[in-house]
Amino acid sequence: MVFLSGPRQVGKTTAGKRLKALTKHYYYLNWDNQDDREKMIKGPKVIAEEVGLHQVRKEQTLIVFDEIHKYRKWKQFLKGFFDVYGDQCQIIVTGSAKLNVYKAGGDSLMGRYFLYRIHPLTVGEILSPLVGQKEIKAPKKISDKAFQSLYKFGGFPEPYLRKNPRFSVNWQRLRKSQLIREDIRELSQVQEISQLEMLATVLQEQTCQLLNFNSLATMVNVSAPTIKRWLACLESFYFCFKIHPWSKNVKRTLRKEPKYYLWDWSLVKDEGKRKENFIASHLLKAVHLWTDCGFGEYRLHFLRDKEKREVDFIVTKNNEPFFIVEVKSGNHTGISKALYHFQKQIGVKHAFQVVFGEDYVDQNCFKYRKPVIVPAQTFLSQLV
Known part of the structure; x- marks a missing residue:
């Protein structure tokens, strides 16, 4: 089956x-x-x-x-x-x-x-829906209009295809209500639906960051263990997903709470967080599909140590580092020092600073072995 x-x-x-x-x-x-x-x-x-x-x-x-x-x-x-x-x-x-x-x-x-x-639409799928013989695709240009529509309306088929702001707002509201008030109410043991809905709203504001369960418990007026159970419930119904810190070969790593992201990045209002969530969703789809198709066992994590050096994402293959990614809203600064630090420390082949606002470049970014700045359109076109 x-x-x-x-x-x-x-x-x-x-x-x-x-x-x-x-x-x-x-x-x-x-x-x-x-x-x-x-x-x-x-x-x-x-x-x-x-x-x-x-x-x-x-x-x-x-x-x-x-x-x-x-x-x-x-x-x-x-x-x-x-x-x-x-x-x-x-x-x-x-x-x-x-x-x-x-x-x-x-x-x-x-x-x-x-x-x-099955994941929402992504840059790679819009360009080429078929899975290739290798994980990484050759770069291919997506139109600026298609890229901006995907970023603005999300990857769920109806709002993406309609590209209508009013429809998108209504669709988001109805989907969230059906998810929590129908699916979760029917198939889970959660009874406090209104408070669960409040937690989902808080997540939209606190995505891309470490969550303090005690603080969330105070905001929603339940216990911290209840918050953890409800977060697991929202995960299991594909409202959000979490990624854990990667600790192998990382000196003085922080083994703390995971970071949370939304399956529908269009719900994230803060532009900086939405860009990070956008990349996170693309990476999660890649690691899931590569794993499901038998290329290996892939996972998505983030890097952070006690000196507060941090890289947004690391993709691992068979429990070994594959590539790391730092997300930036624009190309106004040099390459993050953390990319150099962690690439050297854990011995990862590829280190990317993925930037928004830069034009597509027709180059295979995976041919580079040193940290490089790469436009989001180029990088994402090489995934699935």
Whole structure:
């Protein structure tokens, strides 16, 4: 089986439906549809009979189970269906939080599926939606209009394609409300929805920085342990993500709280923070896709030591440094001294100071072994 997991309204259902063009035998079931829901509750045999899995066919049937994570017994259903009919069909499962939450311990589906994480649109995907044979692509120019639209409206398909400020504001408000007041209320144990919504609003203002859980607890009027649980909940439903400090080979590193970013960078009002979140989202998509496609085990961290030297991001491959990134709003200063320091200390091959406001340069920035200043459009075009 293939699991497609990602945020609400990122395009999972659309992707599942478009797979129909790839096969003669296609069957789509959505848990939110009452008729489909009744069939799934009756069990795998009912689905198999309706799909016609007992018939001899030249091509296998492709079955899409959409939003099935809302079914309390979804794991048991899929396990039973796959174990009996898995060699007679291809199965795609799309959904949001639960597909990711239950990836860890106690997963009765272990060994039966591959997980692919679906992200909002990025520069690399707009330029070339196909995954190449290597992680890093050749540089390619994106139009200034497309780049600015992506930065302003975010990478979720509807607001990006419409490019309408009023629609974007309404879409953001409705998505946030549905996420918290419908998805989280229905599928989690959180009861204090209004306070959780307050925490989500605070996160929009405090993205890109270390969070003080005690301070957040005071602001939201709950305990610090509750704040940690709620942050984990918001993560599992793809509202935010966190990155931890990288400590391997870093002298006098600070092992403190992680930094948090939003999946929808258009919610971040501060321009400097939005630029950093924009780059963070691109890097997270890269490490997820490279990992999911089998290039290696990639992770995203940041660098910080007790002397307060800091670099915004480090991407690791198989637990070794791959490249580091410092984000700047403009090219008004020289290269950050921290880039030189950490490149030498941890022995990372590539060190980039990614700047906004500079024109695209048609050069492969990954050919450089010393710290370099690179336009955001150039750097991001080489990712996914």
